[in-house]
Amino acid sequence: MINFNYTKATSLKGALDAIGKDPNARFIAGGTNLVDLMKRGVMTPQRVIDITGLPLKGIQVHKGGLRIGALALNSEVAEHPIVKAQYPLLAEALKAGASAQLRNMATVGGNLMQRTRCPYFYDTALPCNKRQPGSGCSALQGYNRMHAIFGTSEKCIAVHPSDMAVGLAALDAMVLVQGPRGERRIPIGDFHRLPGDTPQIDNNLQRTEIITGVELKANNFGEQRVRYLKVRDRASYAFALVSVAAVVPLDGNGRIRNARIAMGGVAHKPWRLKPTEVLLEGKAPSEELFYTAVRASLKDARTYGHNDFKIPMAESALMDTLLSLTTQNQQR
Template identity: 60%
Template structure:
């Protein structure tokens, strides 16, 4: 690990100013991903700006939404009474996300900013456009079992690892950020970027911008929501495929629906066309299979992840059945 400076401001503005002025400075909160990357030499910041003293841990009602501070711990959010009452889908996703030790250290903002777990990204001896732009994507011709089937490019086929992010995408969350140019709001579905020609640019944050909170709007999905995570082992494994499913059901008819997937794209993958296919339809396995077919349009696999073309639609159906109470 390279040597670095360490500062711990107590005001948002001081933290933002420090990172804005220093091109080699970065924020650190729980550090559950950043420190791993530093130890492996994947990233080498020269200054760490510890934001843990900033007042960003509250979970509270705010203007028709649940507002979750960026420094709220994943474990705390998953057990919060307001989150469990209003957004059980989010709590389920957080519980599926990692070990208890990591959930009790990782923050909401840090979860959003975590990097891909592509092994070629972590191995500094191999080419990776995300780590070193222009060197190539080793995964395309390599072992790509965990990689994307949606939204990839010839520059990168990595997937985003967050479980929490899949739920936030499905729940129409909004990210509140503060930066050198003031405050702004970013719809969660627009927070992360697809790789395109610049896979090294993973989010739409600008230099110096700090995540301060996430707003999750009120909805009618609390009674019929389920997060399904398919993985190689039950504990501390990233998703092969995951599905966040939420339904608003009245008289056995779907009034509204939300669907998102993880483990399939460079960002949490919202399935808006599949949602439209569900609305107005009766609750049935047939309806869910039709929606899954819509969701898979445009999917394409590589040599080692062909199984996702079958696993993904089956997971969508299973998640919807569980959410609806049919499973």
């Protein structure tokens, strides 16, 4: 691990000034990802700016929805009474991530910003365009079992590892950001990027900006036809092979209205299944409809050998989720 300087920010302005002054500085919150990356020499900031003292821990009702501070711990959010009652999808997604100990350290902002778990990204002896642009992608011809099937490029086929972000994508959350030019609101779907030619850039946050929180809209799916399904190698402490976050409300006539479906473990960002959502709109649930709607999204998938299994796995996970959410007596 390299030597580095440490600064503790005592105000938002102080944190922004400190990051603005030093191009080699990085914020640190729970440290559960950044410290690992620093120990392995994958990230080598000359200065870490500790933001844990900033007043960004609150979880408050805001305009009928919910505003969650960037420093709220994953465990606190998952157990918050309003989140459990009104946004159980988010609680489920958070609880599916990491372990209880990690969730007690990990923050909302850090979770959104965590970097890929591609093993070649962590191995500084091997080429990786994300770690060292232009060096090549070891995963393309390598062991790519955990890798993406949607939105990949010739430069990178990594996935974003967050469970929470997949839940937020299905809830149409907004990421709140503060920078030298003031505040910005970034829809969660526009926050993370696809790798394209610049896989070293994970998201659209500028280096001199900080995430201050996320905002959830008021929702009227109180009866909660929502589910987060994570398929993984072990029942806990494992990243998703594929995951599904789904909100599938039914109207008074039993027809699907405004379904929102996102997948994790399949792309460089939470992957919304818009073709599926469009085909479901206004229709009565049926196995045949679900199959057609799921296939409409999966036809865009591309696999790389070791991850060929992800297409049938994604299909099963989606079918299981849609069927379980729309059976007549579905209850939480």
